[in-house]
Amino acid sequence: MLKKIRIASIFVLLASLLSSCAQSKSAYDISGYLESFKKMDWRAMYSYCAPAVNISEEAFVSKYAAIFTGIGVTEVDVTKIDGPDENGVYKFSATYKTKEYGDMSSDFTLRAGFKNKKCVVLWDYDLIFPDMEEGSTVQVQTLRAHRGEIFASDGSALAKNSFADTVYMEPGKITDIDAVAAAVSPVTGLTKKKIIEMFNNAVQKGTNIVALGAFLPGTLTERQRQSILSVKGLSIDDEQFTPIRSYPLAEKAAHIVGYTGYVDKDS
Known part of the structure; x- marks a missing residue:
């Protein structure tokens, strides 16, 4: 009988500990931060943060606005949310969708904690871009591709890049x-x-x-x-x-290089 009571006591203790752990993890909640992130509502995002770095609300909003406007982000998509672990660490992926530069996808690590019994995001610059730190800047540069040149088997040029x-x-x-x-x-x-x-x-x-x-x-x-x-x-x-595209053989090589200009409706 005593053995059964001890086993029952141990079972109750384990259940209590598991319940305590589950409750601790469930106390973490970053859903408000992520929803604001997806809406690109920078002020609302800041309200869920206790920055790990010294940054005011105005500086926070200005930083995000300048970067996201500069690269032309039209939408933020957050996926693959994993966490929290016992230390309040989350991992997730975010994709910044732009018209000019396509989709920019990155994996992030977010640390959450508690302030006045409220779950907060311990924000740092690497939550904008993974390798970003205080003092970093974002520059946009467009690299234009050069059209490839076309040569015949004997080495003669059919289409080449030149200058006017x-x-x-x-x-x-x-x-x-x-x-x-x-x-x-x-x-x-x-x-x-x-x-x-x-x-x-x-x-x-x-x-x-x-x-x-x-x-x-x-x-x-x-x-x-x-x-x-x-x-x-x-x-x-x-x-x-003045870069130009030249065709040394002109119409003679049309069957190889195709159209050398815009195609109209009749063509």
């Missing part, structure tokens, strides 16, 4: 704007008045180079080139200003 001949002026080197206008106008089609206006605007803004016209390689005659280059402050660039 760009006529430009350097306002700081010009001593006679009328001579510049007289040389450029017949070639580019710009009026002398327009060229002088472009020159004055460049001088006012401190612009070093002003492009006046771009031409396919071989379009400018030798006489036109000499006329332009003979005037101080005028130059012709064929290396960097």
Whole structure:
């Protein structure tokens, strides 16, 4: 009988401990924080936080607003929520959806605690981006891909990247704007008045180079080139200003490279 009572007592004690553990874990609740996160309601998010770093509500809101506006986040999706463990640690995934840069997905670790008997998120900068820390900044840079060039089996170019001949002026080197206008106008089609206006605007803004016209390689005659280059402050660039796509064989290779321009409805 005594043995049965001891077994029953142990069972009651274990049940009590398990109940105590379950109650402790259930006290953690970050649902309000995550819902505010998904709604991108930064002030509401802050109300669920006890920041582990020194950041005011205004600084918190400004930080999130600047970053999410800067990268154009339109929606936040939170998934794979796991936790809490015995230390109040959660793990989850968040995807920032943007129009310009696609979806940005990251895995986060969030630590929760208690303040005045209320569950709070111990917020730090790595809850914006996993590797972020105080003082970090976010910069957006667009890297544009270069179109691949196409070559035949014998190595001859069918489609290649090149540059147009760009006529430009350097306002700081010009001593006679009328001579510049007289040389450029017949070639580019710009009026002398327009060229002088472009020159004055460049001088006012401190612009070093002003492009006046771009031409396919071989379009400018030798006489036109000499006329332009003979005037101080005028130059012709064929290396960097105006990228173009050239097709050395033109229509002869159309069956290989396909359309070389936009397709209309009839095509």
